[in-house]
Amino acid sequence: xxxxxxxxxxxxxxxxxxxxxxxxxSLITPMLIFIFQVPPSVAVSSDVVAATLMKFVGSFKHWxxxxxxxxxxxxxxxxxxxxxxxxxxxxxxxxxxxxxxLNRVLLHLIGVMILCVTLSALIQLLLLxxxxxLKFPELPKIYLETVSGRLLAMSVGAILGCLVGLxxxxxxxxxxxxxxxxxxxxxxxxxxxxxxxxxxxxFFTSLGHLSLGTVDxxxxxxxxxxxxxxxxxxxxxxxxxxxxxxxxxxxxxxLMVSYKLVSPV
Numbered sequence: 001x002x003x004x005x006x007x008x009x010x011x012x013x014x015x016x017x018x019x020x021x022x023x024x025x026s027l028i029t030p031m032l033i034f035i036f037q038v039p040p041s042v043a044v045s046s047d048v049v050a051a052t053l054m055k056f057v058g059s060f061k062h063w064x065x066x067x068x069x070x071x072x073x074x075x076x077x078x079x080x081x082x083x084x085x086x087x088x089x090x091x092x093x094x095x096x097x098x099x100x101x102l103n104r105v106l107l108h109l110i111g112v113m114i115l116c117v118t119l120s121a122l123i124q125l126l127l128l129x130x131x132x133x134l135k136f137p138e139l140p141k142i143y144l145e146t147v148s149g150r151l152l153a154m155s156v157g158a159i160l161g162c163l164v165g166l167x168x169x170x171x172x173x174x175x176x177x178x179x180x181x182x183x184x185x186x187x188x189x190x191x192x193x194x195x196x197x198x199x200x201x202x203f204f205t206s207l208g209h210l211s212l213g214t215v216d217x218x219x220x221x222x223x224x225x226x227x228x229x230x231x232x233x234x235x236x237x238x239x240x241x242x243x244x245x246x247x248x249x250x251x252x253x254x255l256m257v258s259y260k261l262v263s264p265v
Contacts, residue, residue, distance in 0.1 A: 002036050002219075002222070003218075003222055005035075005036075006036065006219065006222040006223065006226065007222045007223075007225040007226035008226060009031055009035065009226065010028065010222065010223045010224075010225070010226030010227040010230065011226035011227065011229060011230040012226075012230060013027045013028055013031065013226075013227060013230065014054075014226060014227035014228065014229065014230020014231040014232075014233070014234060015230040015231070015233055015234040015237070016230075016234065016250060017227070017230070017231055017234060018230065018231040018232065018233060018234020018235040018236075018237070019234040019235075019237055019246060024047075024051055024054065024227065025047050025048075025051055025167075025168045025169045026114050026117060026118070026169055026173070026254055027254075028047050028050070028051075028223060028227075029043050029044060029047045029110055029167075029168055029169065030110070030114070030257045030260075030261065032046065032047065032219065033107070033110075033261075034257075034260070036219075038216070038219065039103050039214075040102075040103045040106035040107045040110065041091070041095070041102050041103050041106055041212070041214045042214050042215075042216050042219070043219075044106055044110070044167060044168045044209070044214075045168075045209035045210075045212055045214040045215045045216075046214075046215055046216045046217075046219040046220050046223070047168045047223070048168045048202055048205050048206050048209050048215075049206045049209065049210070049215050049220050050219070050220045050223040050224055050227070051168070051198075051202055052199065052202040052203055052206050053224055053228070054224075054227060054228060054231060055195055055196075055198045055199035055202055056199045056203070057228070058195040058199070058231075059192070059195045059196040059198075059199040062191070062192030062195060062196060063192075063196070065192065067189050067191070067192035067193075068189060068192040068193050068196050069183075069185055069186070069189045069192075069193045071144050072144065072153070072179070072183055072185065072193050072197070073193055073196045073197045073200065075144055075150050075153040075154060075157070076153055076154075076156070076157040076175070076197045077157065077197055077200045077201065078153075078154045078157065079153065079154030079155060079156065079157025079158035079159075079161060080157035080158065080160060080161030080164070080175075080197065080200075080201045081161060081200065081201060081204045082158060082161070083157060083158035083159060083160070083161025083162040083164075083165065084161040084162065084164050084165035084201055084204060084205040084208065085165065085204060085205075085208050086158075086161075086162050086165065087161065087162040087163065087164065087165025087166040087205075087208075088165045088166075088205065088208030088209060088211070088212065089208075090162075090165075090166060091106075091165070091166060091209075091212060092211075092212060095212065106166075106167065107261055108261070108262055109166055109167050110167045110168075110169060110261050111257075111258045111259070111260070111261025111262035112258075112262060113163060113167045113169040114169055114254055114257060114258040114261065115255070115258035115259070115262060117169065117173050117174060118251050118254040118255050118258060119255070120177065121173065121247075121251060122248075122251040122252075122255070125244065125247055125248060125251065129244060139181045139182060140182070141182055141183065141184050142156075142182045142183055143184075156178055156182070157197075160174050160175060160178070161201055161205075164201060164202075164205060165205050165208060168205075175194055175197055175198060176190070176194045179193060179194055
């Protein structure tokens with residue numbers, strides 16, 4: 001039955017991602033765990049592999065449009081790739097202590113990650129809605145022309161990459177927050193740079209998860225089948241859909257999902 005329902009649900013997730021930019025992992029991983037009763041370790045690994053194709057398709061399109069800052073992608077990747085492999089290494093270590101232990105740890109980690117990402121996005125959304133003229137203090141920028149800037153970019157990439165390797169969550173959303181806060185990027189290159197660094201990060205993370213033996217291709221292929229056309233449709237609808245009310249509904253849903261993950265019954 002999941003060969004019918006999974007592409008259908010993935011299609012709707014893809015539409016939401018295309019409409020709002022909210023990361024697919026924050027939606028697909030909990031969907032696999034709660035609706036399809038997939039063990040967390042299998043859900044994370046399968047979602048990482050499934051997301052890789054979508055990111056590469058998107059990054060290729062942005063590369064054609066020349067809307068990627070290759071220097072930012074390069075220095076973040078120098079940190080995020082080894083960071084993600086370190087995260088997968090932690091999963092290998094936990095797996096040796098027992099599969100049930102790995103699933104229990106992952107369940108809480110995924111919940112915490114989704115909770116952190118959603119709260120930060122929801123707070124930002126509410127502030128922009130109710131206090132549009134509120135001025136925030138300017139954060140220090142990372143300049144890649146300097147050695148210290150490159151080291152800082154690699155360090156940030158390593159920390160977030162480790163979290164992605166562990167949970168599959170935030171390959172796009174948390175990095176987007178970093179790009180907005182610390183890099184002086186051309187607005188046209190923000191999305192393309194975010195998607196491109198996520199594609200590189202997820203490619204190597206996928207290799208690590210394949211080595212865990214927890215990737216289920218019976219899940220990956222239906223997710224691809226539904227999510228790719230869903231993203232394309234969502235991107236078309238994005239021009240006419242009201243963004244803020246839609247994002248508020250999705251963030252509220254994610255808060256409930258993350259609470260369920262952090263405090264499973």
